[in-house]
Amino acid sequence: MKRIDGRSFTPDNPGQDERVRQWCKARIEPCTTAMNTLPTDTVFLDGELTQKELADEVLARVGGLLRLSVEGTG
Numbered sequence: 001m002k003r004i005d006g007r008s009f010t011p012d013n014p015g016q017d018e019r020v021r022q023w024c025k026a027r028i029e030p031c032t033t034a035m036n037t038l039p040t041d042t043v044f045l046d047g048e049l050t051q052k053e054l055a056d057e058v059l060a061r062v063g064g065l066l067r068l069s070v071e072g073t074g
Contacts (some may be wrong), residue, residue, distance in 0.1 A: 001025060002048065 005026045010016040035044070049057065 001028070 004021050007021070008017055009020040035042075043057070043061065045054070
């Protein structure tokens with residue numbers, strides 16, 4: 001919630017900012033609950049990686065999937 005509270009969505013409209021923050025906070029529980037229904041290898045983007053780290057992670061995972069796909073057809 002700290003990240004949500006630190007965001008400014010509409011800087012010239014503090015009332016709208018607060019409504020958006022409340023909406024975001026209301027989504028936390030349903031999203032957390034839904035996490036339990038996803039496959040165990042689901043990757044969650046938590047905003048902690050830099051852009052480069054995230055790109056490297058995606059490329060590593062996609063590369064692994066492509067290798068599996070090619071190996072499966074050979």
